[in-house]
Amino acid sequence: xxxxxxxxxxxxDDVMVPNYNPAQMIxxxxxxxxxxxxxxxxxxxxxxxxxxxxxxHCHPAMVQALxxxxxxxxxxxxxxxxxxxxxxxxxxxxxxxxDRVYFANSGAEANEAALKLAxxxxxxxxxxxxxxxxxxxxxxxxxxxxTVTVGGQAAYSDGFGPKPGAIEHVDYNNLAALEALMSDxxxxxxxxxxxxxxxxxxxxxxxVKGVRELCDxxxxxxxxxxxxxxxxRTGSLYAYQQLGVTPDILASAxxxxxxxxxxxxxxxxxxxxxxxxxxxGSTYGGNPLACAVAEAVFDVVNTDDVLAGVKQRxxxxxxxxxxxxxxxxxxxxxxGQGLLLGAELTEKxxxxxxxxxxxxxxxxxxxxxxxxxxxxxxxxxxxxxxDILEGLARFERAVAKLAG
Ligand SMILES: Cc1ncc(COP(=O)(O)O)c(C=O)c1O
Numbered sequence: 185x186x187x188x189x190x191x192x193x194x195x196x197d198d199v200m201v202p203n204y205n206p207a208q209m210i211x212x213x214x215x216x217x218x219x220x221x222x223x224x225x226x227x228x229x230x231x232x233x234x235x236x237x238x239x240x241h242c243h244p245a246m247v248q249a250l251x252x253x254x255x256x257x258x259x260x261x262x263x264x265x266x267x268x269x270x271x272x273x274x275x276x277x278x279x280x281x282x283d284r285v286y287f288a289n290s291g292a293e294a295n296e297a298a299l300k301l302a303x304x305x306x307x308x309x310x311x312x313x314x315x316x317x318x319x320x321x322x323x324x325x326x327x328x329x330x331t332v333t334v335g336g337q338a339a340y341s342d343g344f345g346p347k348p349g350a351i352e353h354v355d356y357n358n359l360a361a362l363e364a365l366m367s368d369x370x371x372x373x374x375x376x377x378x379x380x381x382x383x384x385x386x387x388x389x390x391x392v393k394g395v396r397e398l399c400d401x402x403x404x405x406x407x408x409x410x411x412x413x414x415x416x417r418t419g420s421l422y423a424y425q426q427l428g429v430t431p432d433i434l435a436s437a438x439x440x441x442x443x444x445x446x447x448x449x450x451x452x453x454x455x456x457x458x459x460x461x462x463x464x465g466s467t468y469g470g471n472p473l474a475c476a477v478a479e480a481v482f483d484v485v486n487t488d489d490v491l492a493g494v495k496q497r498x499x500x501x502x503x504x505x506x507x508x509x510x511x512x513x514x515x516x517x518x519x520g521q522g523l524l525l526g527a528e529l530t531e532k533x534x535x536x537x538x539x540x541x542x543x544x545x546x547x548x549x550x551x552x553x554x555x556x557x558x559x560x561x562x563x564x565x566x567x568x569x570x571d572i573l574e575g576l577a578r579f580e581r582a583v584a585k586l587a588g
Contacts (some may be wrong), residue, residue, distance in 0.1 A: 185417065227545070228571055245480045286464070320356040415485055417438075447469075514530060538587070
């Protein structure tokens with residue numbers, strides 16, 4: 185038996201590296217879209233572990249998959265393959281453009297693999313000159329040094345010494361600026377098919393098509409970072425499936441494991457061939473526990489019922505948020521796709537998104553921010569209608585306090 189010490193939020197400051205500043209309350213239990221803290225206070229969860237808990241907390245299919253696999257086989261390393269990893273890879277390739285899968289443990293690692301693959305493939309096919317990676321301002325791709333440098337916020341990559349080179353940025357939705365930067369030296373474009381952390385910003389349909397055409401013109405690979413948009417979040421298994429544009433490489437994580445850490449890089453057989461044995465790897469990638477859970481998540485999420493339900497819930501969120509806005513006039517825009525939604529505050533509340541997050545928590549609803557002035561909602565894809573209405577009623581009380 186483990187000796188369970190009694191811990192509080194003060195313990196965090198005593199024993200944890202201070203790179204996070206978590207809420208004062210400590211959640212201890214979750215069920216569906218409700219969470220309870222140490223004091224027994226209940227919250228409606230619109231944050232979903234930052235777009236991760238796509239089936240809410242403790243979904244029975246996930247608990248069953250984890251328990252069954254937990255009683256069978258936990259870990260092997262990639263010296264051996266395993267059945268859950270092979271089944272999951274088969275399902276992912278059957279459901280997407282991809283023929284090959286590489287498993288990792290997080291979004292950053294899936295993107296890291298994507299970037300390394302793009303660089304290696306360009307080197308093999310065109311030589312060392314073709315190394316330029318272009319990404320977008322306000323984009324977010326993770327916190328490894330390569331991915332954070334490709335991300336579009338220099339503040340996150342400054343201060344750690346020399347950065348990986350040949351990485352450039354342009355504004356999202358600005359095709360002319362992208363075209364001006366591109367040449368035969370361009371190795372890859374990395375983009376989110378809807379910017380999440382950067383403020384819930386959708387791409388223009390023409391922009392995404394234009395990016396694909398430019399990639400084809402210059403023999404550059406198109407990498408879609410679907411870490412946040414993927415696995416049902418926008419109402420299709422992956423967002424690219426609604427955009428009419430197919431990437432060459434796709435990174436998936438977050439909802440893929442529904443709360444169990446896993447990431448995946450998907451690509452074609454031809455591109456995958458450039459990551460030969462020994463070129464890249466991970467001890468835990470494709471771990472049987474993670475893959476068994478992700479397989480259970482896949483079976484629930486990749487159904488017409490759940491995906492259509494995401495679109496219905498999107499409508500309910502948007503109309504109710506609009507009704508709140510008619511009363512209080514705090515938002516200048518309510519946007520996003522599926523259950524990746526953002527409400528941008530008016531100028532009067534510029535930079536105050538975190539105040540809304542804190543006031544919401546005090547009323548019993550967990551929300552997120554996306555930058556200083558956007559409140560973000562990324563709940564479970566199967567959140568019951570009554571939980572949406574109850575959570576938004578609590579959110580409205582928070583808005584009323586701040587607007588009043
Ligand atoms: C689009 C996108 N890419 C990558 C990441 C990084 O994922 P992880 O935190 O699992 O490394 C995130 C996380 O927020 C993300 O939203």
